[in-house]
Amino acid sequence: MSQEAATQTRKYRVLVVDDEPSVLLTYRMILEKEGYEVVACGTWREGLSAVAKRRFDVVLCDYSLEERHTGFEVISAARELDAGVPAALLTGYATQETTEEAAARSIGVMFKPIEIDEFLATTLNMARRVNGSKEEIGEKKERAQTDGHQSARRQRR
Amino acid sequence: MIESRAPVPFGKSGIGGGSEEVYTVHYGDIAAVVSRTPVFIYDPTRDNALAHEHVIESVMKNYTIIPMSFGTVFRTDDDIREVLKSIYASLKDVLKQMTGKLEFGLKVTWDRDRIIEELQRGHEEIHRFHQELTRKHLQSTYFARMQLGRMIDKALAELAANYVREIYDGLRNVCVASRDNKPIGDKMIMNAAFLIHKDRETEFDAAVNRVAHKYGERLNFKYTGPWPPYNFVNIRLKLERGGQN
Numbered sequence: 455m456s457q458e459a460a461t462q463t464r465k466y467r468v469l470v471v472d473d474e475p476s477v478l479l480t481y482r483m484i485l486e487k488e489g490y491e492v493v494a495c496g497t498w499r500e501g502l503s504a505v506a507k508r509r510f511d512v513v514l515c516d517y518s519l520e521e522r523h524t525g526f527e528v529i530s531a532a533r534e535l536d537a538g539v540p541a542a543l544l545t546g547y548a549t550q551e552t553t554e555e556a557a558a559r560s561i562g563v564m565f566k567p568i569e570i571d572e573f574l575a576t577t578l579n580m581a582r583r584v585n586g587s588k589e590e591i592g593e594k595k596e597r598a599q600t601d602g603h604q605s606a607r608r609q610r611r
Numbered sequence: 612m613i614e615s616r617a618p619v620p621f622g623k624s625g626i627g628g629g630s631e632e633v634y635t636v637h638y639g640d641i642a643a644v645v646s647r648t649p650v651f652i653y654d655p656t657r658d659n660a661l662a663h664e665h666v667i668e669s670v671m672k673n674y675t676i677i678p679m680s681f682g683t684v685f686r687t688d689d690d691i692r693e694v695l696k697s698i699y700a701s702l703k704d705v706l707k708q709m710t711g712k713l714e715f716g717l718k719v720t721w722d723r724d725r726i727i728e729e730l731q732r733g734h735e736e737i738h739r740f741h742q743e744l745t746r747k748h749l750q751s752t753y754f755a756r757m758q759l760g761r762m763i764d765k766a767l768a769e770l771a772a773n774y775v776r777e778i779y780d781g782l783r784n785v786c787v788a789s790r791d792n793k794p795i796g797d798k799m800i801m802n803a804a805f806l807i808h809k810d811r812e813t814e815f816d817a818a819v820n821r822v823a824h825k826y827g828e829r830l831n832f833k834y835t836g837p838w839p840p841y842n843f844v845n846i847r848l849k850l851e852r853g854g855q856n
Contacts, residue, residue: 479767480760483727494797567753 466581467491467508471501471528472516472544481514481544488574498523505532510539511581514564517545517552529561540580544568612677612695613670614706615642621669626662627653633666636688638695641702643679644670645691653682667839675710677702677846678839698846705844711809712787714843715836717819718794719778719801721829723767730766737762771800774830779803781822785815790842800830804842812837 468490472478475496482494493508495501498519505513505528513532515525529541542562545552556563564576613619613635621633624646635642644666653659663681670676685691695702730737740759749755778801779789785807792802807815823832 476761476764477757479764480757483760483763484756486724567757570751570753570756573753 466511468512469493469504469510470514471495473520501528502531509536512577513539513541515543517543538584540584612702613642613674614640616640624662624666626659636691638692641695643691650684650686655681675706676839677705677844678841701846709840712806713809713837714840715805717803718799718833720798720831721800723798727763730763734766775801778822782818785811785818806843
Protein backbone atom coordinates (compact mmCIF):
# COMPACT_ATOMS: atom_id res chain seq x y z
CA MET A 455 0.00 0.00 0.00
CA SER A 456 1.33 3.43 -0.87
CA GLN A 457 2.27 5.98 1.74
CA GLU A 458 -0.46 8.22 0.39
CA ALA A 459 -3.09 5.52 0.82
CA ALA A 460 -1.82 4.72 4.26
CA THR A 461 -2.16 8.35 5.21
CA GLN A 462 -5.72 8.44 3.91
CA THR A 463 -6.77 5.21 5.56
CA ARG A 464 -5.63 6.43 8.95
CA LYS A 465 -9.00 8.05 9.38
CA TYR A 466 -11.17 5.07 8.51
CA ARG A 467 -12.81 3.20 11.35
CA VAL A 468 -13.30 -0.53 10.85
CA LEU A 469 -15.30 -2.98 12.93
CA VAL A 470 -13.98 -6.55 12.84
CA VAL A 471 -15.94 -9.38 14.43
CA ASP A 472 -14.48 -12.87 14.77
CA ASP A 473 -14.95 -15.39 17.54
CA GLU A 474 -11.46 -16.84 17.16
CA PRO A 475 -9.24 -14.62 19.38
CA SER A 476 -5.97 -15.17 17.51
CA VAL A 477 -7.62 -14.53 14.13
CA LEU A 478 -9.25 -11.38 15.49
CA LEU A 479 -5.91 -10.19 16.83
CA THR A 480 -4.29 -10.84 13.46
CA TYR A 481 -6.88 -8.82 11.53
CA ARG A 482 -6.50 -6.06 14.06
CA MET A 483 -2.71 -5.95 13.80
CA ILE A 484 -2.83 -6.01 10.00
CA LEU A 485 -5.37 -3.20 9.78
CA GLU A 486 -3.81 -1.06 12.50
CA LYS A 487 -0.45 -1.30 10.81
CA GLU A 488 -2.07 0.25 7.75
CA GLY A 489 -3.39 3.12 9.85
CA TYR A 490 -7.00 2.09 10.34
CA GLU A 491 -8.78 2.65 13.61
CA VAL A 492 -9.97 -0.82 14.52
CA VAL A 493 -12.69 -1.95 16.90
CA ALA A 494 -12.29 -5.70 17.35
CA CYS A 495 -15.12 -7.76 18.82
CA GLY A 496 -14.89 -11.42 19.76
CA THR A 497 -18.60 -12.12 19.99
CA TRP A 498 -21.83 -11.41 18.18
CA ARG A 499 -23.09 -9.57 21.26
CA GLU A 500 -20.01 -7.31 21.44
CA GLY A 501 -20.45 -6.60 17.74
CA LEU A 502 -24.05 -5.47 18.27
CA SER A 503 -22.98 -3.31 21.17
CA ALA A 504 -20.21 -1.71 19.09
CA VAL A 505 -22.49 -0.79 16.19
CA ALA A 506 -25.03 0.67 18.60
CA LYS A 507 -22.38 3.00 20.04
CA ARG A 508 -20.42 4.18 17.01
CA ARG A 509 -20.52 4.55 13.26
CA PHE A 510 -18.05 2.62 11.14
CA ASP A 511 -16.63 3.16 7.69
CA VAL A 512 -16.40 -0.59 7.09
CA VAL A 513 -17.83 -3.64 8.87
CA LEU A 514 -16.01 -6.98 8.50
CA CYS A 515 -17.57 -10.04 10.12
CA ASP A 516 -16.74 -13.68 10.29
CA TYR A 517 -19.78 -15.46 8.85
CA SER A 518 -20.07 -18.06 11.58
CA LEU A 519 -20.18 -16.60 15.07
CA GLU A 520 -20.85 -18.12 18.47
CA GLU A 521 -24.15 -19.78 19.42
CA ARG A 522 -25.20 -20.12 15.78
CA HIS A 523 -25.25 -16.38 15.21
CA THR A 524 -23.89 -15.04 11.94
CA GLY A 525 -22.13 -11.98 10.66
CA PHE A 526 -25.34 -11.08 8.81
CA GLU A 527 -26.92 -10.14 12.13
CA VAL A 528 -24.14 -7.72 13.07
CA ILE A 529 -24.15 -6.17 9.60
CA SER A 530 -27.94 -5.78 9.69
CA ALA A 531 -27.68 -4.03 13.06
CA ALA A 532 -24.99 -1.71 11.71
CA ARG A 533 -27.15 -0.86 8.71
CA GLU A 534 -30.17 -0.07 10.85
CA LEU A 535 -28.20 2.93 12.06
CA ASP A 536 -26.18 3.57 8.93
CA ALA A 537 -27.89 2.08 5.90
CA GLY A 538 -24.98 2.61 3.54
CA VAL A 539 -22.13 1.19 5.58
CA PRO A 540 -20.01 -1.13 3.41
CA ALA A 541 -19.71 -4.61 4.83
CA ALA A 542 -18.16 -7.96 4.06
CA LEU A 543 -18.30 -11.46 5.45
CA LEU A 544 -15.05 -13.29 6.07
CA THR A 545 -15.51 -17.00 5.64
CA GLY A 546 -13.69 -20.17 4.76
CA TYR A 547 -16.77 -21.69 3.24
CA ALA A 548 -20.10 -20.26 2.14
CA THR A 549 -23.10 -22.09 0.69
CA GLN A 550 -24.66 -20.80 -2.49
CA GLU A 551 -27.57 -19.63 -0.36
CA THR A 552 -25.26 -17.58 1.85
CA THR A 553 -23.44 -16.09 -1.14
CA GLU A 554 -26.75 -15.17 -2.79
CA GLU A 555 -28.09 -13.64 0.38
CA ALA A 556 -24.91 -11.58 0.73
CA ALA A 557 -25.12 -10.40 -2.87
CA ALA A 558 -28.78 -9.48 -2.49
CA ARG A 559 -27.91 -7.37 0.53
CA SER A 560 -24.84 -5.77 -1.04
CA ILE A 561 -22.53 -7.53 1.38
CA GLY A 562 -19.15 -8.59 0.10
CA VAL A 563 -17.71 -12.03 0.77
CA MET A 564 -14.00 -12.53 1.34
CA PHE A 565 -13.00 -16.17 1.23
CA LYS A 566 -10.29 -17.41 3.57
CA PRO A 567 -7.46 -17.94 3.01
CA ILE A 568 -7.24 -14.53 1.41
CA GLU A 569 -3.98 -12.85 0.47
CA ILE A 570 -3.38 -10.03 2.92
CA ASP A 571 -2.77 -7.52 0.11
CA GLU A 572 -6.13 -8.43 -1.39
CA PHE A 573 -7.82 -8.21 2.00
CA LEU A 574 -6.39 -4.72 2.51
CA ALA A 575 -7.21 -3.57 -1.01
CA THR A 576 -10.81 -4.77 -0.66
CA THR A 577 -11.19 -3.10 2.72
CA LEU A 578 -9.76 0.17 1.41
CA ASN A 579 -12.03 0.09 -1.64
CA MET A 580 -15.05 -0.42 0.57
CA ALA A 581 -14.07 2.48 2.80
CA ARG A 582 -13.50 4.74 -0.20
CA ARG A 583 -16.66 3.65 -2.00
CA VAL A 584 -18.90 5.33 0.50
CA ASN A 585 -16.67 7.98 1.98
CA GLY A 586 -14.92 9.13 -1.18
CA SER A 587 -12.88 12.12 -0.21
CA LYS A 588 -15.00 12.93 2.81
CA GLU A 589 -12.10 12.56 5.17
CA GLU A 590 -13.90 14.43 7.89
CA ILE A 591 -16.19 11.48 8.51
CA GLY A 592 -13.54 9.53 10.31
CA GLU A 593 -11.62 10.43 13.35
CA LYS A 594 -7.98 10.02 14.07
CA LYS A 595 -6.96 7.00 15.98
CA GLU A 596 -7.25 7.60 19.67
CA ARG A 597 -4.13 6.67 21.52
CA ALA A 598 -4.40 4.57 24.62
CA GLN A 599 -4.47 6.54 27.82
CA THR A 600 -1.36 5.96 29.84
CA ASP A 601 -1.88 8.43 32.61
CA GLY A 602 -2.57 5.94 35.36
CA HIS A 603 0.73 4.17 35.48
CA GLN A 604 2.56 6.02 38.19
CA SER A 605 0.76 4.41 41.07
CA ALA A 606 -2.49 2.81 42.01
CA ARG A 607 -5.08 5.47 42.65
CA ARG A 608 -8.09 4.56 44.62
CA GLN A 609 -11.22 6.37 43.54
CA ARG A 610 -13.25 6.86 46.61
CA ARG A 611 -16.89 7.47 46.19
CA MET B 612 -30.27 -5.09 54.01
CA ILE B 613 -28.78 -4.42 57.44
CA GLU B 614 -28.96 -5.79 60.95
CA SER B 615 -31.09 -3.53 63.17
CA ARG B 616 -34.12 -3.90 65.43
CA ALA B 617 -34.83 -0.19 65.74
CA PRO B 618 -35.97 2.09 62.90
CA VAL B 619 -33.08 4.06 61.37
CA PRO B 620 -33.49 7.20 59.22
CA PHE B 621 -30.91 7.78 56.46
CA GLY B 622 -31.92 11.19 55.13
CA LYS B 623 -33.43 11.65 51.67
CA SER B 624 -32.91 9.88 48.36
CA GLY B 625 -32.85 11.67 45.04
CA ILE B 626 -33.39 8.66 42.85
CA GLY B 627 -35.55 9.37 39.81
CA GLY B 628 -35.22 13.07 40.47
CA GLY B 629 -37.34 12.84 43.64
CA SER B 630 -36.55 13.42 47.27
CA GLU B 631 -37.98 10.72 49.50
CA GLU B 632 -37.13 9.80 53.07
CA VAL B 633 -34.90 6.74 53.35
CA TYR B 634 -36.18 4.55 56.19
CA THR B 635 -36.06 0.93 57.36
CA VAL B 636 -38.59 -1.89 57.10
CA HIS B 637 -38.02 -4.60 59.71
CA TYR B 638 -38.43 -8.27 60.24
CA GLY B 639 -37.03 -9.11 63.66
CA ASP B 640 -33.46 -7.85 63.82
CA ILE B 641 -33.09 -7.55 60.05
CA ALA B 642 -34.04 -4.42 58.11
CA ALA B 643 -34.32 -3.33 54.51
CA VAL B 644 -33.28 0.24 53.77
CA VAL B 645 -35.90 1.68 51.43
CA SER B 646 -37.59 4.79 50.11
CA ARG B 647 -41.04 5.25 48.61
CA THR B 648 -41.41 5.14 44.85
CA PRO B 649 -43.97 4.37 42.18
CA VAL B 650 -43.73 0.78 40.88
CA PHE B 651 -41.37 1.62 38.09
CA ILE B 652 -38.25 0.33 36.34
CA TYR B 653 -35.55 2.95 36.90
CA ASP B 654 -33.02 3.49 34.17
CA PRO B 655 -29.48 3.02 35.47
CA THR B 656 -28.52 6.57 34.51
CA ARG B 657 -25.52 8.20 36.11
CA ASP B 658 -27.75 10.35 38.35
CA ASN B 659 -29.87 7.41 39.48
CA ALA B 660 -26.83 5.18 40.08
CA LEU B 661 -25.15 7.93 42.08
CA ALA B 662 -28.29 8.47 44.17
CA HIS B 663 -28.37 4.72 44.90
CA GLU B 664 -24.65 4.73 45.75
CA HIS B 665 -25.05 7.77 47.98
CA VAL B 666 -27.59 5.91 50.15
CA ILE B 667 -25.38 2.81 50.28
CA GLU B 668 -22.43 4.98 51.30
CA SER B 669 -24.43 6.54 54.14
CA VAL B 670 -25.59 3.15 55.40
CA MET B 671 -22.10 1.64 55.17
CA LYS B 672 -20.71 4.20 57.60
CA ASN B 673 -22.34 2.42 60.52
CA TYR B 674 -23.71 -0.90 59.29
CA THR B 675 -22.65 -4.07 57.56
CA ILE B 676 -24.68 -4.13 54.40
CA ILE B 677 -25.99 -6.70 51.97
CA PRO B 678 -26.52 -4.76 48.76
CA MET B 679 -29.61 -5.26 46.58
CA SER B 680 -29.52 -4.73 42.85
CA PHE B 681 -30.11 -1.21 41.61
CA GLY B 682 -33.78 -0.55 40.92
CA THR B 683 -35.33 -3.30 43.05
CA VAL B 684 -38.91 -2.21 43.77
CA PHE B 685 -41.56 -3.81 45.99
CA ARG B 686 -45.23 -2.91 45.98
CA THR B 687 -45.68 -2.59 49.74
CA ASP B 688 -43.74 -2.65 52.99
CA ASP B 689 -45.53 -5.91 53.82
CA ASP B 690 -44.08 -7.46 50.65
CA ILE B 691 -40.61 -6.46 51.87
CA ARG B 692 -41.27 -7.99 55.29
CA GLU B 693 -42.42 -11.16 53.57
CA VAL B 694 -39.15 -11.39 51.64
CA LEU B 695 -37.08 -10.68 54.75
CA LYS B 696 -38.97 -13.44 56.55
CA SER B 697 -38.48 -15.94 53.71
CA ILE B 698 -34.70 -15.46 53.49
CA TYR B 699 -34.08 -14.51 57.11
CA ALA B 700 -31.68 -17.37 57.83
CA SER B 701 -29.59 -16.66 54.72
CA LEU B 702 -29.46 -12.94 55.49
CA LYS B 703 -28.33 -13.57 59.05
CA ASP B 704 -25.65 -15.95 57.86
CA VAL B 705 -24.34 -13.55 55.19
CA LEU B 706 -24.43 -10.56 57.53
CA LYS B 707 -22.41 -12.54 60.05
CA GLN B 708 -19.84 -13.45 57.39
CA MET B 709 -19.61 -9.89 56.06
CA THR B 710 -19.37 -8.13 59.41
CA GLY B 711 -16.34 -5.85 59.48
CA LYS B 712 -15.46 -6.47 55.83
CA LEU B 713 -15.24 -4.25 52.78
CA GLU B 714 -14.88 -4.83 49.08
CA PHE B 715 -12.34 -3.15 46.84
CA GLY B 716 -12.09 -3.34 43.07
CA LEU B 717 -8.87 -3.62 41.11
CA LYS B 718 -8.76 -3.34 37.35
CA VAL B 719 -5.41 -3.68 35.60
CA THR B 720 -4.86 -2.64 32.01
CA TRP B 721 -1.86 -2.56 29.71
CA ASP B 722 -0.88 -0.91 26.46
CA ARG B 723 -1.30 -4.00 24.35
CA ASP B 724 0.10 -2.45 21.19
CA ARG B 725 3.31 -1.64 23.03
CA ILE B 726 3.50 -5.15 24.47
CA ILE B 727 3.02 -6.63 20.99
CA GLU B 728 5.84 -4.49 19.66
CA GLU B 729 8.03 -5.69 22.50
CA LEU B 730 7.15 -9.30 21.78
CA GLN B 731 8.00 -8.89 18.10
CA ARG B 732 11.38 -7.52 19.11
CA GLY B 733 12.18 -9.50 22.21
CA HIS B 734 10.29 -12.83 22.19
CA GLU B 735 12.72 -15.25 20.63
CA GLU B 736 10.26 -17.48 18.78
CA ILE B 737 8.07 -14.60 17.58
CA HIS B 738 11.03 -12.47 16.56
CA ARG B 739 12.52 -15.35 14.57
CA PHE B 740 9.23 -16.10 12.81
CA HIS B 741 8.66 -12.43 12.07
CA GLN B 742 12.14 -12.15 10.55
CA GLU B 743 11.51 -15.25 8.49
CA LEU B 744 8.27 -13.83 7.08
CA THR B 745 10.12 -10.68 6.06
CA ARG B 746 13.06 -12.59 4.57
CA LYS B 747 10.84 -14.91 2.55
CA HIS B 748 8.42 -12.14 1.55
CA LEU B 749 5.54 -13.98 3.20
CA GLN B 750 3.91 -10.98 4.86
CA SER B 751 0.93 -11.21 2.51
CA THR B 752 0.40 -14.92 3.02
CA TYR B 753 -2.76 -15.60 5.01
CA PHE B 754 -1.57 -18.71 6.86
CA ALA B 755 1.79 -17.20 7.74
CA ARG B 756 0.16 -14.08 9.17
CA MET B 757 -2.40 -16.14 11.07
CA GLN B 758 0.42 -18.27 12.49
CA LEU B 759 2.20 -15.12 13.66
CA GLY B 760 -1.07 -13.88 15.17
CA ARG B 761 -1.55 -17.16 17.02
CA MET B 762 1.97 -16.98 18.44
CA ILE B 763 1.48 -13.40 19.59
CA ASP B 764 -1.95 -14.17 21.05
CA LYS B 765 -0.51 -17.10 23.00
CA ALA B 766 2.41 -15.04 24.26
CA LEU B 767 0.06 -12.23 25.32
CA ALA B 768 -2.16 -14.67 27.22
CA GLU B 769 0.84 -16.19 29.00
CA LEU B 770 2.26 -12.81 29.88
CA ALA B 771 -1.10 -11.55 31.17
CA ALA B 772 -1.60 -14.71 33.24
CA ASN B 773 1.85 -14.28 34.79
CA TYR B 774 1.15 -10.67 35.71
CA VAL B 775 -2.23 -11.55 37.20
CA ARG B 776 -0.73 -14.38 39.24
CA GLU B 777 2.00 -12.10 40.58
CA ILE B 778 -0.53 -9.41 41.50
CA TYR B 779 -2.68 -11.91 43.38
CA ASP B 780 0.43 -13.23 45.12
CA GLY B 781 1.19 -9.70 46.31
CA LEU B 782 -2.31 -9.19 47.75
CA ARG B 783 -3.30 -12.62 48.99
CA ASN B 784 -1.95 -12.16 52.48
CA VAL B 785 -3.91 -8.98 53.15
CA CYS B 786 -7.35 -10.02 51.86
CA VAL B 787 -10.02 -12.41 53.09
CA ALA B 788 -11.13 -13.48 49.63
CA SER B 789 -10.87 -12.43 46.01
CA ARG B 790 -12.94 -12.86 42.92
CA ASP B 791 -11.68 -12.81 39.38
CA ASN B 792 -14.23 -11.25 37.03
CA LYS B 793 -14.01 -11.30 33.27
CA PRO B 794 -11.83 -8.46 31.98
CA ILE B 795 -13.70 -5.82 29.98
CA GLY B 796 -12.29 -4.94 26.57
CA ASP B 797 -8.98 -5.97 25.11
CA LYS B 798 -6.73 -3.71 27.16
CA MET B 799 -7.79 -5.09 30.54
CA ILE B 800 -5.92 -8.09 31.88
CA MET B 801 -7.37 -8.23 35.38
CA ASN B 802 -10.78 -7.33 36.80
CA ALA B 803 -10.79 -8.44 40.39
CA ALA B 804 -12.71 -7.80 43.58
CA PHE B 805 -11.12 -8.21 47.00
CA LEU B 806 -12.85 -8.70 50.32
CA ILE B 807 -10.81 -7.32 53.18
CA HIS B 808 -11.15 -6.76 56.91
CA LYS B 809 -11.87 -3.12 57.73
CA ASP B 810 -8.96 -3.06 60.14
CA ARG B 811 -6.55 -4.11 57.37
CA GLU B 812 -7.61 -1.42 54.91
CA THR B 813 -4.37 0.53 55.30
CA GLU B 814 -2.33 -2.62 54.81
CA PHE B 815 -4.28 -3.48 51.69
CA ASP B 816 -3.80 0.06 50.35
CA ALA B 817 -0.07 -0.24 50.87
CA ALA B 818 0.07 -3.67 49.23
CA VAL B 819 -1.80 -2.45 46.13
CA ASN B 820 0.52 0.52 45.80
CA ARG B 821 3.56 -1.69 46.28
CA VAL B 822 2.41 -4.01 43.50
CA ALA B 823 1.54 -1.08 41.22
CA HIS B 824 4.91 0.51 41.83
CA LYS B 825 6.64 -2.75 40.93
CA TYR B 826 5.19 -2.67 37.40
CA GLY B 827 5.82 1.03 36.82
CA GLU B 828 4.62 2.07 33.38
CA ARG B 829 3.96 -1.43 32.10
CA LEU B 830 0.61 -1.80 33.84
CA ASN B 831 -2.09 0.68 34.81
CA PHE B 832 -3.96 0.06 38.06
CA LYS B 833 -7.47 1.34 38.72
CA TYR B 834 -8.28 0.80 42.37
CA THR B 835 -11.78 1.59 43.68
CA GLY B 836 -13.77 1.30 46.89
CA PRO B 837 -14.76 0.70 49.54
CA TRP B 838 -17.85 -0.99 48.15
CA PRO B 839 -20.49 -3.19 49.71
CA PRO B 840 -19.62 -6.85 49.09
CA TYR B 841 -21.36 -7.01 45.70
CA ASN B 842 -19.03 -9.73 44.47
CA PHE B 843 -19.18 -11.87 47.58
CA VAL B 844 -22.90 -12.04 48.30
CA ASN B 845 -25.14 -14.08 46.10
CA ILE B 846 -28.74 -13.96 47.26
CA ARG B 847 -31.13 -14.26 44.37
CA LEU B 848 -34.68 -13.07 44.73
CA LYS B 849 -37.35 -14.22 42.35
CA LEU B 850 -39.04 -10.93 41.53
CA GLU B 851 -41.54 -9.87 38.91
CA ARG B 852 -41.07 -6.94 36.59
CA GLY B 853 -42.90 -3.70 37.37
CA GLY B 854 -46.17 -3.20 35.55
CA GLN B 855 -47.11 -6.89 35.53
CA ASN B 856 -50.11 -8.05 37.53
